[in-house]
Amino acid sequence: YSLSHPRERARWLKEVLGFLAPLRGSLDLESYLVEVASKTGVTLEGLKMEIYGRGKGGARSAPHAPRGSWEVLYLALALSNPRWWKIFKGEVLEDPLVLSLWEKVKGEDDPSIALAMLDDGERSLLVGKVMEIPEEGMEELFASCHRRAERRALEREARRLKMSMEGVSGEEKGRLLARYIEIMKSIKGAGEEGVYETH
Structure with a gap:
């Protein structure tokens, strides 16, 4: 720089x-x-x-x-x-x-x-x-930024887990799948209705 x-x-x-x-x-x-x-x-x-x-x-x-x-x-x-x-x-x-x-x-x-x-x-x-200069609605803007950041982090983890599951089987795959499902539910809960697909 x-x-x-x-x-x-x-x-x-x-x-x-x-x-x-x-x-x-x-x-x-x-x-x-x-x-x-x-x-x-x-x-x-x-x-x-x-x-x-x-x-x-x-x-x-x-x-x-x-x-x-x-x-x-x-x-x-x-x-x-x-x-x-x-x-x-x-x-x-x-x-x-x-x-x-x-x-x-x-x-x-x-x-x-x-x-x-x-x-x-x-x-x-x-x-x-x-x-x-005060800006109306700034609190909501900040909250929205934080929500988007959280969703992006969850989506990254979901992608990583999906890739990890491809190379494993049995108990380990079950553990990863359970975590993946949990994350996808969180993403659906954090996002606007219909924005995030969960398949």
């Missing part, structure tokens, strides 16, 4: 925000890092090193993820407000400071690239403004 160019920085932000999506609404930032580490294969310490930078000065201090960037994780929280892009464009909040940031990136229609074109201080300002 060398972030010397805005598009590389945007790609990193996109990946992080994608991994964090199921955890929106939680303020446990350490959990965010654990989740990102598990999805990227980067160790937790390695990820922290990327976020905090590789020390001050010396050959190792090439550009990395923004220094001290718990901010990127707060950004993920701010982006869970579905109106943030409209706020940034001044359609919801006519704030002169926010509008001045929008002028800086005007013409860029990819939100993550637009964010990457701002410096850390500007992004902090935008995050603060977005988070000041």
Whole structure:
């Protein structure tokens, strides 16, 4: 993750925000890092090193993820407000400071690239403004994100069990089948009616 160019920085932000999506609404930032580490294969310490930078000065201090960037994780929280892009464009909040940031990136229609074109201080300002604005139904949005994450985890386990059953027989297969049926019932219970097939 060398972030010397805005598009590389945007790609990193996109990946992080994608991994964090199921955890929106939680303020446990350490959990965010654990989740990102598990999805990227980067160790937790390695990820922290990327976020905090590789020390001050010396050959190792090439550009990395923004220094001290718990901010990127707060950004993920701010982006869970579905109106943030409209706020940034001044359609919801006519704030002169926010509008001045929008002028800086005007013409860029990819939100993550637009964010990457701002410096850390500007992004902090935008995050603060977005988070000041309450959004009706946010509780339900967060709950929905968690439910989707739980269903995806159950579906992954069901696929793994199905593959495992192909290579075994007897008591072991019975045990795996019982667990598989239990998981499929949970998926059916967690999903909307008719969305998940259980065969």
